[in-house]
Amino acid sequence: MSRFINLFGLLLIIGAFTVGLAWYSSAPLVKRVKASVNASSDSVVRTSSDTASILGTPTISAAFIDQVLAHYGSPAAGTGKALYEDGGMYGIDPAFALAFFWHESKFGLYGAAHDTKSLGNIICTSGYPSCIGRFRAYSSWAAGYLDWFRLLKSEYIPRGLTTVDTIIPVYAPGSENNVPAYVSAVKQMVVALRSGHLEV
Structure with a gap:
């Protein structure tokens, strides 16, 4: 039973990580690109x-x-x-x-x-x-x-x-x-x- 709980917990963690990774690499992409551009611009001004x-x-x-x-x-x-x-x-x-x-x-x-x-x-x-x-x-x-x-x-x-x-x-x-x-x-x-x- 404890093995099953541990395995279930591990699957939950992996699932949460996958969802988080998918969110980070899709919707906020524009924001990350803008932040990168702004940082590079600020460094030369x-x-x-x-x-x-x-x-x-x-x-x-x-x-x-x-x-x-x-x-x-x-x-x-x-x-x-x-x-x-x-x-x-x-x-x-x-x-x-x-x-x-x-x-x-x-x-x-x-x-x-x-x-x-x-x-x-x-x-x-x-x-x-x-x-x-x-x-x-x-x-x-x-x-x-x-x-x-x-x-x-x-x-x-x-x-x-x-x-x-x-x-x-x-x-x-x-x-x-x-x-x-x-x-x-x-x-x-x-x-x-x-x-x-x-x-x-």
Whole structure:
């Protein structure tokens, strides 16, 4: 009799475990996937004030980039997806690219960038196919974005220049007398963008 009770108890435990396992692997699957996605997202998001390195995953969305460009009346409005995807492809947070774009020309509204379609007013180099004045020129804003990311990836990052503080003294030499202001402006804009603000 006791053997029968023990066997019956064991069968009850196995049955309960099977039912529990079936429930866990069916209905809550969506919740588990969402939790996993949220955990992985949280692990890569930096604080808005962390401006030490340009390297990393995007901290702003393509839709938000479009919102910023539209807010300023930029001629590059609607190109947020291209800027976002280029940043992801090159491992550079597009928040920095957008901050450079803002400081250099207020998103293409002023200066040479209006005609060159350049995110960062890159100096024309020997053999470069298209230039206007002393700056590289592009057929589209997306082409200008791509060249900016390529420049940082191929010329700056291999030399260990991965922060705003180390990039800008080379990017905008001291002879232009604006390095400290440039560094401060870019950092402040990155903080604002990551906080969801359209302006500093």
